[in-house]
Amino acid sequence: MTPIDLLIEARWIIPVEPADTTLEHHAVAIKDERIVAVLPIGEARTRFDAAETVPLPDHILIPGLVNLHCHAAMTLMRGLADDLPLMRWLQEAIWPTEARHASHAFVRDGSLLAAAEMLQGGITTCNDMYFFPEATAEAFDRLGLRATLGITVLDFPCQYATDADDFLRKGLAARDAWRDHPLIGFALAPHAPYTVSDKTFERVGALAAELEIPIHIHLHETAGEIADSLRDFGQRPITRLEALGLLGPNLIGVHAVHLAPEDIDRLALHQCAVAHCPTSNMKLASGTAPITRLVHRGLSVGLGTDGAASNNRLDLFREMRQASLLAKLDSGDASALPAHRALRMATLDGARALGLDGQIGSLVAGKSADITAVRIDEPDAFPCYHPVSHLLHVLDRRCVSDVWVGGQQRLKRGKLLQITNTELLGIARLWQNKLRQ
Amino acid sequence: MTPIDLLIEARWIIPVEPADTTLEHHAVAIKDERIVAVLPIGEARTRFDAAETVPLPDHILIPGLVNLHCHAAMTLMRGLADDLPLMRWLQEAIWPTEARHASHAFVRDGSLLAAAEMLQGGITTCNDMYFFPEATAEAFDRLGLRATLGITVLDFPCQYATDADDFLRKGLAARDAWRDHPLIGFALAPHAPYTVSDKTFERVGALAAELEIPIHIHLHETAGEIADSLRDFGQRPITRLEALGLLGPNLIGVHAVHLAPEDIDRLALHQCAVAHCPTSNMKLASGTAPITRLVHRGLSVGLGTDGAASNNRLDLFREMRQASLLAKLDSGDASALPAHRALRMATLDGARALGLDGQIGSLVAGKSADITAVRIDEPDAFPCYHPVSHLLHVLDRRCVSDVWVGGQQRLKRGKLLQITNTELLGIARLWQNKLRQ
Numbered sequence: 001m002t003p004i005d006l007l008i009e010a011r012w013i014i015p016v017e018p019a020d021t022t023l024e025h026h027a028v029a030i031k032d033e034r035i036v037a038v039l040p041i042g043e044a045r046t047r048f049d050a051a052e053t054v055p056l057p058d059h060i061l062i063p064g065l066v067n068l069h070c071h072a073a074m075t076l077m078r079g080l081a082d083d084l085p086l087m088r089w090l091q092e093a094i095w096p097t098e099a100r101h102a103s104h105a106f107v108r109d110g111s112l113l114a115a116a117e118m119l120q121g122g123i124t125t126c127n128d129m130y131f132f133p134e135a136t137a138e139a140f141d142r143l144g145l146r147a148t149l150g151i152t153v154l155d156f157p158c159q160y161a162t163d164a165d166d167f168l169r170k171g172l173a174a175r176d177a178w179r180d181h182p183l184i185g186f187a188l189a190p191h192a193p194y195t196v197s198d199k200t201f202e203r204v205g206a207l208a209a210e211l212e213i214p215i216h217i218h219l220h221e222t223a224g225e226i227a228d229s230l231r232d233f234g235q236r237p238i239t240r241l242e243a244l245g246l247l248g249p250n251l252i253g254v255h256a257v258h259l260a261p262e263d264i265d266r267l268a269l270h271q272c273a274v275a276h277c278p279t280s281n282m283k284l285a286s287g288t289a290p291i292t293r294l295v296h297r298g299l300s301v302g303l304g305t306d307g308a309a310s311n312n313r314l315d316l317f318r319e320m321r322q323a324s325l326l327a328k329l330d331s332g333d334a335s336a337l338p339a340h341r342a343l344r345m346a347t348l349d350g351a352r353a354l355g356l357d358g359q360i361g362s363l364v365a366g367k368s369a370d371i372t373a374v375r376i377d378e379p380d381a382f383p384c385y386h387p388v389s390h391l392l393h394v395l396d397r398r399c400v401s402d403v404w405v406g407g408q409q410r411l412k413r414g415k416l417l418q419i420t421n422t423e424l425l426g427i428a429r430l431w432q433n434k435l436r437q
Numbered sequence: 438m439t440p441i442d443l444l445i446e447a448r449w450i451i452p453v454e455p456a457d458t459t460l461e462h463h464a465v466a467i468k469d470e471r472i473v474a475v476l477p478i479g480e481a482r483t484r485f486d487a488a489e490t491v492p493l494p495d496h497i498l499i500p501g502l503v504n505l506h507c508h509a510a511m512t513l514m515r516g517l518a519d520d521l522p523l524m525r526w527l528q529e530a531i532w533p534t535e536a537r538h539a540s541h542a543f544v545r546d547g548s549l550l551a552a553a554e555m556l557q558g559g560i561t562t563c564n565d566m567y568f569f570p571e572a573t574a575e576a577f578d579r580l581g582l583r584a585t586l587g588i589t590v591l592d593f594p595c596q597y598a599t600d601a602d603d604f605l606r607k608g609l610a611a612r613d614a615w616r617d618h619p620l621i622g623f624a625l626a627p628h629a630p631y632t633v634s635d636k637t638f639e640r641v642g643a644l645a646a647e648l649e650i651p652i653h654i655h656l657h658e659t660a661g662e663i664a665d666s667l668r669d670f671g672q673r674p675i676t677r678l679e680a681l682g683l684l685g686p687n688l689i690g691v692h693a694v695h696l697a698p699e700d701i702d703r704l705a706l707h708q709c710a711v712a713h714c715p716t717s718n719m720k721l722a723s724g725t726a727p728i729t730r731l732v733h734r735g736l737s738v739g740l741g742t743d744g745a746a747s748n749n750r751l752d753l754f755r756e757m758r759q760a761s762l763l764a765k766l767d768s769g770d771a772s773a774l775p776a777h778r779a780l781r782m783a784t785l786d787g788a789r790a791l792g793l794d795g796q797i798g799s800l801v802a803g804k805s806a807d808i809t810a811v812r813i814d815e816p817d818a819f820p821c822y823h824p825v826s827h828l829l830h831v832l833d834r835r836c837v838s839d840v841w842v843g844g845q846q847r848l849k850r851g852k853l854l855q856i857t858n859t860e861l862l863g864i865a866r867l868w869q870n871k872l873r874q
Contacts, residue, residue: 078819079826085771117817282762283830285771312830313817322762325719334522334722379858380554380750382515382865385873389516393720393749398835421816428819436822 006030006407007050008371009041010061012387016348017362020340022388028061030369033407037365058377059401060387062343063362064124064146064370065316066350069216069254069275069304072139073110073130075117076101076431077309086222086284094309097435098131102159107132109427111139116416116424117314119145121397122372124405127252127275127304127354129189129216131160134174137184143418144410146370148354150189150216151175153204155197164200168207175211183406185213187252187354192218193237194225201244208250214354215246216275219253222286226258238263247272252353254304255280256294257287264290264297273300273353276345278322280306291323292331295341302350317397320346324392339392369407375399443467443844444487445808446478447498449824453785454799457777459824465498467806470844474802495814496838497824499780500799501561501583501807502753503787506653506691506712506741509576510539510547510567512554513868514746523659523721531746534872535568539596544569546864548576553853553861554751556582558834559809561842564689564712564741564791566626566653568597571611574621580855581847583807585791587626587653588612590641592634601637605644612648620843622650624689624791629655630674631662638681645687651791652683653712656690659723663695675700684709689790691741692717693731694724701727701734710737710790713782715759717743728760729768732778739787754834757783761829776829806844812836 008030013023015038027044029037037044074094081093107130118126128136129150140147151171153164161167175186188208190196196204208215220226220237229237239262241247247270254275256267267274276289294301303319305311320342327337337345351361360370374395376384381399384390403411410417445467450460452475464481466474474481511531518530544567555563565573566587577584588608590601598604612623625645627633633641645652657663657674666674676699678684684707691712693704704711713726731738740756742748757779764774774782788798797807811832813821818836821827840848847854 076820078821079831080820080822082823082826082830083765083772083775089771113816113819120817279762282766283771285765285769285773287769288766312826325716325759328520328722329719329725332722332724334526334720335520336722338520379550379861379865380557382550382862383513383517383869383872384515385517385869386519389519389749393519394516396833396835398833424816425819428816432820432822435820 001049002047004029004031004036004048004050005052007044007048007053008056008061008373009044009053010056010059010373012059013038013061013363014343014388014391015363016063016344017364019344028363028369028371030407033369035363035365035367035369038363054402056373056402059373059375060391061363062372062374062391063347064360064372064403064405065122065346066125066302066354066361067118067123067305067314067316068127068252068302068350068353069277069306070114070126070128070314071130071307072114072126072128072136073107074307074309075114075314076106076110076435079312080309080435086286087224089284089310099159101435102131104132104135106431107135108139109431111136112143112419113424113428114308114314115140115143115145116419119143119403119410119416120400121315121317122374122400122403123314123316124370124372124403125351125354125356125360127187127216131158133171133186134177137174137178140184141181143416144183144405144408146183146360146405148185148187148214150187152189152191153200154191154195155200156195164203168203187214187216189216192225193229193240198244201241201246205244205246213250215251217251217253219256220258220263221255223258236260236263238266242266242270250355255286255289257281257289259290264293267294267299268297273302275304275353276301276323277304277306278319278326280310283310288326288330290330291327292336300349300352301345302353303346315397316346317395321392339388342392343388369404371404372400373402375401438486439484441466441468441473441485441487442489444481444485444490445493445498446481446490447493447496447810449497450475450800451497451499451780451825451828452800453500453781454801456781465800465806465808467844470806472800472802472804472806475800491839493810493839496810496812497828498800499809499811499828500784501797501809501840501842502559502783503562503739503791503798504555504560504742504751504753505564505689505739505787505790506714506743507551507563507565507751508567508744509551509563509565509573510544511744511746512551512751513543513547513872516749517746517872523723524661526721526747536596538872539568541569541572543868544572545576546868548573549580549856550861550865551745551751552577552580552582553856556580556840556847556853557837558752558754559811559837559840560751560753561807561809561840562788562793562797564624564653568595570608570623571614574611574615578618578621580853581620581842581845583620583797583842585622585624585651587624590625590627590637591632592637593632601640605640624651624653626653629662630666630677635681638678638683642681642683650687652688654688654690656693657695657700658692660695673697673700675703679703679707687792692723692726694718694726696727701730704731704736705734710739712741712790713738713760714741714743715756715763717747720747725763725767727767728764729773737786737789738782739790740783752834753783754832758829776825779829780825806841808841809837810839812838
């Protein structure tokens with residue numbers, strides 16, 4: 001008998017690797033924060049001597065979900081303004097509020113609410129982009145969420161920084177301060193082609209190569225963005241980024257809604273990744289990203305919630321389902337993006353985009369034990385013929401019962417272990433009152 | 438002090454009439470199953486002497502939701518087959534299963550599960566279409582759901598009936614048996630233009646006029662349906678139905694995805710209603726119904742879940758949000774179908790389509806007390822700046838706490854009063870085992 005730390009015994013396991021697989025009555029064995037085996041429960045009991053055994057007889061185990069695009073702190077602006085197109089929404093609602101309120105405390109508190117919401121909804125990794133990343137790090141560290149935090153860069157001043165140099169200096173200092181953290185890494189996050197100059201992009205590209213970290217950028221979100229770029233730079237944004245040397249396997253282009261065939265060719269040539277945010281794109285009437293075409297060209301396409309100000313929920317169960325429904329609608333093919341494939345987007349493909357697929361994204365031996373358990377026990381989830389179909393179309397984030405990050409439990413029978421609802425509600429009410437004024 | 442039966446005091450009330458209104462700290466006073474007043478809580482306490490007072494300090498009250506298109510019994514086939522286009526899904530999965538299993542018991546049990554799911558999700562009225570409507574009536578009556586049940590008619594034989602005459606005879610007998618029920622009414626439900634002959638349509642039209650009941654029909658769901666109709670009848674389905682005298686204010690056309698301008702003109706001219714089923718249309722890759730154009734032409738557009746075999750959840754919270762998101766995407770206008778308007782679709786407009794808007798669909802004095810209470814008390818629902826925005830984009834059916842139909846409580850703090858989870862799970866497992874064989 002091999003001693004291990006934890007044995008999770010489940011009715012079903014969908015490990016994502018191998019593909020299209022649903023295991024029944026299997027267990028995950030965990031030692032030193034890593035998965036050591038995925039095997040039948042009976043065999044597990046004879047092979048392993050577990051310090052703790054968690055029986056989940058009505059549950060599906062899946063890899064922890066990877067949120068490939070978020071602005072966690074914007075949770076404080078949840079539902080502040082709806083029914084506006086992107087530029088009016090930014091200029092009339094979001095940017096003025098940020099100008100008045102953005103601060104270390106705002107970002108820490110908003111990120112605490114966001115991390116709580118994400119963990120309760122089965123998300124174990126978040127690729128975030130916002131100001132004051134050191135405040136987000138503080139919040140995510142407290143709740144134990146794995147993250148890649150954007151070193152945000154803009155070419156105009158805000159509450160956080162005065163110019164591109166200042167953004168970079170502050171972001172890199174935050175990276176240094178959190179350098180040895182096991183769960184927290186950094187990316188360079190030039191906000192968008194319409195807010196960042198050529199000169200700054202060149203610096204960002206050089207830094208990303210030097211530090212070997214991802215580049216996280218909003219890209220081709222609206223038709224207007226492309227028209228403005230043609231007017232101002234004589235090039236489509238993706239063409240401009242290619243000329244500036246920014247396209248590569250470490251680039252995560254967020255949204256990628258308006259793509260001409262030449263744009264797709266460039267993204268494919270450079271093996272870029274895409275963060276698909278279907279709800280945000282629908283809500284802001286931005287359009288439909290050509291996901292089935294991107295997938296066929298071999299791009300890594302992960303799923304993002306975007307911020308709670310434009311979604312209005314940080315819920316990857318919703319995004320998985322929406323991605324699948326939207327792909328079927330957009331391609332006119334009801335077999336497009338079936339359930340297993342959508343789950344892979346929300347896990348392994350997101351991990352690959354972040355360069356973390358060696359560590360997370362599937363339940364296989366050797367990877368970190370980032371695991372989400374989903375209950376199937378309410379009458380409205382029955383009958384159940386295919387658990388993976390239910391995961392996509394029937395269950396929702398309220399069915400998430402238990403979550404582990406790096407083998408450490410974060411959510412237990414629906415309750416967060418690191419923070420109370422009372423504290424979370426207090427934080428939310430404090431900022432709600434401030435922002436209302 | 439006027440004696441009343443029930444006073445529900447809520448943090449917020451969104452009555453749907455008047456439009457775009459959110460009342461704060463208001464109450465609904467109920468006597469003899471009807472609403473007698475909607476007024477500030479303080480005033481209510483001085484004017485009324487209530488036998489029962491229900492304080493809902495963290496809740497939004499809305500009119501009970503109206504599901505304008507469902508096949509309740511198909512809940513037993515929830516998730517049986519996904520990722521197939523409509524005709525393959527029907528011919529390879531659904532019809533063979535129905536041929537083997539459809540029976541009075543199948544329909545009663547499937548409808549019990551469906552009614553439980555709908556009431557728990559805040560739906561108080563269901564417009565259903567299936568075989569053995571008397572079995573659906575039995576189930577809905579037991580759980581206390583308001584319903585319009587389709588007298589289904591097809592021109593080919595099935596387990597339930599041998600030909601159109603037999604369908605009509607059996608359906609009309611069911612209507613006679615349930616004639617005096619306060620919550621259950623009937624409609625004529627010719628299945629679709631591709632399954633019903635001209636002769637049968639003429640009988641249906643005459644019967645609907647004579648009995649003054651709605652006609653409930655699948656209409657222009659796929660491009661193939663229209664091509665087939667042009668080939669077989671030399672006409673588009675809507676043109677054919679017009680020629681047969683079926684179009685009128687009592688016609689509810691379900692799906693209405695593929696509409697040429699002339700189709701919209703005909704539907705508008707005859708003041709037809711439309712049941713929009715956005716999730717089903719996306720999942721089966723049928724297309725996007727031109728909802729904003731239909732609404733601008735003054736048609737009553739309600740929302741339907743379709744059956745759980747093609748959705749896979751009977752959840753009007755999902756359909757409200759999806760309708761709004763899809764309208765924004767389809768029109769390219771982020772202000773399309775805002776939250777108040779989507780809620781009206783799921784309540785008053787559905788009621789109007791059924792000819793029930795004098796009785797239900799809004800919280801105003803004189804109407805039946807069909808009321809849904811939705812909790813806002815979890816941290817992931819905060820901050821909350823606009824309750825109606827949260828209703829659409831943040832909350833979900835798990836937040837429904839209490840439901841009344843005709844002043845009678847059906848759901849109390851999340852628990853159904855007429856049936857236990859144990860019984861529901863037993864029913865689901867029984868049929869799951871049978872259908873698996």
